[in-house]
Amino acid sequence: xxxxxxxxxxxxxxxxxxxxxxxxxxxxxxxxxxxxxxxxxxxxxxxxxxxxxxxxxxxxxxxxxxxxxxxxxxxxxxxxxxxxxxxxxxxxxxxxxxxxxxxxxxxxxxxxxxxxxxxxxxxxxxxxxxxxxxxxxxxxxxxxxxxxxxxxxxxxxxxxxxxxxxxxxxxxxxxxxxxxxxxxxxxxxxxxxxxxxxxxxxxxxxxxxxxxxxxxxxx
Numbered sequence: 001x002x003x004x005x006x007x008x009x010x011x012x013x014x015x016x017x018x019x020x021x022x023x024x025x026x027x028x029x030x031x032x033x034x035x036x037x038x039x040x041x042x043x044x045x046x047x048x049x050x051x052x053x054x055x056x057x058x059x060x061x062x063x064x065x066x067x068x069x070x071x072x073x074x075x076x077x078x079x080x081x082x083x084x085x086x087x088x089x090x091x092x093x094x095x096x097x098x099x100x101x102x103x104x105x106x107x108x109x110x111x112x113x114x115x116x117x118x119x120x121x122x123x124x125x126x127x128x129x130x131x132x133x134x135x136x137x138x139x140x141x142x143x144x145x146x147x148x149x150x151x152x153x154x155x156x157x158x159x160x161x162x163x164x165x166x167x168x169x170x171x172x173x174x175x176x177x178x179x180x181x182x183x184x185x186x187x188x189x190x191x192x193x194x195x196x197x198x199x200x201x202x203x204x205x206x207x208x209x210x211x212x213x214x215x216x217x218x219x
Contacts, residue, residue, distance in 0.1 A: 024217030026120055029131060032207035033117035036138065039203065040110055042196035045149060050188050059200065062106035062145065067099050105145035109204075112138040116207060125218055128211050135208030142201045146193060153191045 040059030047055045055069050116134035119127045 024214055026123070026214070029120040029128075029135075029207050029210035029214060030117065032203050032210055033113060033120055033131070033135070036135075036200050036203035036207060037110070037113045037117060039196050039200040040113075043194050044106075044197040044200075046192045046194055047153075048190050048192055056194070059106060059110065059197070062103045062149075063110045064107075065100055065102040103145055103148065105141045105148055109138045109141035109145065112141065113204065116204075120207070120211065125215060128215050128218075132208045132211035132215070135204045135206075135211060139201050139204040139208070142197070142204065146197070149191050153189060 040063065042058060043056035044059040044062060045057050046053055047057065057066055112134045116131045116138065119131035119134065122128070
């Protein structure tokens with residue numbers, strides 16, 4: 001009796017590695033960073049005087065500096081005191097002060113957002129972690145910008161009074177200056193932040209969350 005019968009090979013099935021879901025890819029975090037950065041081209045703040053909008057400023061303008069518009073001709077508070085000579089005096093005193101410097105917090109938020117976008121395109125785990133950190137830091141810088149602007153906002157009314165006796169319009173300008181000072185006490189200048197500003201913060205936080213989920217999917 002032949003006992004040398006061929007043995008049947010045993011096949012071992014190795015389960016395939018689970019495919020990463022949508023959160024395991026670079027798509028969600030990259031899109032979130034793109035949205036957050038592009039929103040900087042939208043108005044972030046609305047400068048108002050007694051609930052009347054004077055000027056809207058985008059995130060890019062906050063980060064790079066912007067020029068204040070001359071709203072004296074459209075301001076109902078100043079219509080009754082506006083003259084050509086006063087306008088000339090105001091122009092001379094505000095020429096060097098209407099250019100606003102870049103806001104450091106806005107510049108940091110924008111720079112970190114661009115850096116986070118670049119890091120989110122990579123597959124290295126360390127880079128993904130860096131993108132997560134930049135997303136959180138960008139949102140923090142945005143909040144810092146909001147607090148900084150609220151602290152710095154103020155009405156900058158030029159002093160048009162002229163006490164020089166030799167000036168033939170000195171007395172008139174003095175009276176107008178006093179009237180403008182009285183009006184300034186009744187003016188309430190405020191900076192309101194638009195929905196685009198808050199959406200940008202949420203987009204940065206969402207990008208950080210997606211980076212975290214992507215890192216978890218790689219474990």
